[in-house]
Amino acid sequence: MPLLRMLSLLITTFLSGCSALAPVNRLVPSSGYDALEGLSYGELPRQRLDVYLPAELKPNAPVVVFYYGGSWRNGERADYRFVGQALASRGMIAVIPDYRLYPEVRYPEFLRDSAKALAWTQAHRGEWQSAQGPLFVMGHSAGAYNAAMLALDDRWLAKEGLSPEAITGWIGLAGPYDFLPIINPDVQPVFYHPQTPVDSQPLVHASASSPPALLLAGADDDLVDPQRNTEQLTEALRSQAVAVQSEVLADLGHIKILLTLAAPFQQWAPVIDQITCFVTDHASEDFSPPSSSACSVSSR
Template sequence: MRILNHFISRRGWLGLFSALGTGALAGCSASGALNALVPSDSYTLRASVSYGTDGRQQLDLYLPLGRRQPGPVVVFFYGGSWTTGERASYRFVGEALASRGIAVAVADYRLSPEVRYPVFLQDSAQALRWTFEHLAELGADPRQVFVMGHSAGAYNAAMLALDARWLAGAGLKPEQLAGWIGLAGPYDFLPIGNRDVQVAFEWPGTPADSQPLVHVSKNSPPALLLAARSDTTVNPVRNSEAMASCLKGAGVPVELQVYDGVSHVTLVAALAKPLRGLAPVLDDIERFIQRPRG
């Protein structure tokens, strides 16, 4: 592992992720190679925990070592246009947050074309419900529960935080969240041009209230929005910047960080130890989560 890390430069990693494109973190060789360089001495792993009866309704838990009192927990949802992805590809996310004393649940959810909107939101809500029901064994504080996601997963996180329908179906309320974190999230993407996403949302019959932006209210949880300025997959102005503006207009605490030097994919890859120099993504997430709240 040390030999591999020595001979792969940061530029080499950037080239690998760029060549693989937006699918780079959906279970392909890039995330596998990146995970091979992730330390394993910062967490205890509990893998393949079921939160439902379907085979896709499972999560992996990354529990930080050495935590002496209840602390924060994050439920993380990955991207992949709601058509691809698997939790094992995101060990680097679990390790990153666990290394900062934050427990993490990386959740699978059912994907299109086997299911359509809103099933992946219902699964996400059930994963969050499981987390709330097991806070004690996770060493987590019920006042410090966050949802977080990248790309399509950021959409899932946003909808749980902003549209009360989905958490209501799991016996929860958005007010129970300490906050939500979106990395390169699509929050306003109608009309739909991507064929895979058209199928996932049954375009052109996609309801207008499927868009997170329309659900912002003064009761929305605090948010941290992270985006790549050069993102060509999810427009940061239309999505992250517009979401920040809507939240601010409603009086909701929100922080927006738009980074140079990263792309749609390397924004989340920057959480991994070999790429943390690309942008202070992990530092900004930790600061948001650990911030004192009344």
């Protein structure tokens, strides 16, 4: 199937709430990493995660915890093997957790799960020779919201005995950071619309103590407005003197920016290179990714 036709099919299926990523996973390399699957970070069925270790694991390699999107209603960690492969191929340890979804739970329970998964990672990373390595959180769409809230709002990690200071940096792809009033009918019940708490929005938690951020979005995103979300949060963080790398990338939409992480589609945009450069910039001097990449993130 031609790549453009596949892309159209993937986007249509993804936005319908169905899993469209199995074909993507079949296209990415199945070697070059070791996968530890179905590890429990809690007692509940959805509190499981997978870990992707680079085949050539270096001591204190960066750890990246990736939260997937799906409007807090859909998603399975197994669908995101292509993300684990992409990060592991650049020398990073990727952790991909499931978390409870609506209608089983509403805000803020998925944040509690996200924090619990991060705390588990922090406690077990020594088993992967990375006890002293940098720790990042990353997400796409609703998952970028989860990552943002862990990085910016200390309430969630505090419940796990941690603070955002444990996070070296965070990465948001097409994230919703300021979405009140909620227009999307699928998201309204998740956040108790119209009684959604104002402090559920990442934007209000931007502060001078926030960790460095890499915020990327697609200029053609018609689901999460990049100007209102990515660019507005960028300005809020920079006004607090937080180090932020940010770019709205041409010719990318809400799903296409995620698909650029998959090996067959990485030529569409340098997203995986930008992530690698951001992690490298904030990692120890001992870390260098297996493949070189040119950093092209805008400093706007």
